Amino acid sequence: xxxxxxxxxxxxxxxxxxxxxxxxxxxxxxxxxxxxxxxxxxxxxxxxxxxxxxxxxxxxxxxxxxxxxxxxxxxxxxxxxxxxxxxxxxxxxxxxx
Numbered sequence: 001x002x003x004x005x006x007x008x009x010x011x012x013x014x015x016x017x018x019x020x021x022x023x024x025x026x027x028x029x030x031x032x033x034x035x036x037x038x039x040x041x042x043x044x045x046x047x048x049x050x051x052x053x054x055x056x057x058x059x060x061x062x063x064x065x066x067x068x069x070x071x072x073x074x075x076x077x078x079x080x081x082x083x084x085x086x087x088x089x090x091x092x093x094x095x096x097x
Contacts, residue, residue, distance in 0.1 A: 004040040022085035048086040
């Protein structure tokens with residue numbers, strides 16, 4: 001079985017969005033579909049998921065100039081899921097710190 005949810009996206013933008021409306025973002029496995037993501041969030045956090053929106057990001061090419069020459073590579077591709085919860089429900093990522 002694949003591990004569906006890799007990590008939550010905790011940025012200034014997502015924090016501002018989640019304060020206004022119950023939406024949270026997660027980096028998920030590329031092979032996971034919306035139903036699997038919804039089930040995993042329900043089991044992991046015990047909340048009622050209303051909808052799931054997914055986005056596939058391709059890896060970007062990066063290069064840098066060093067003493068020994070040009071190093072080039074690629075950042076990894078990933079899939080992001082934005083999960084909308086039912087009204088009044090929240091996910092606290094910092095409760096177990």
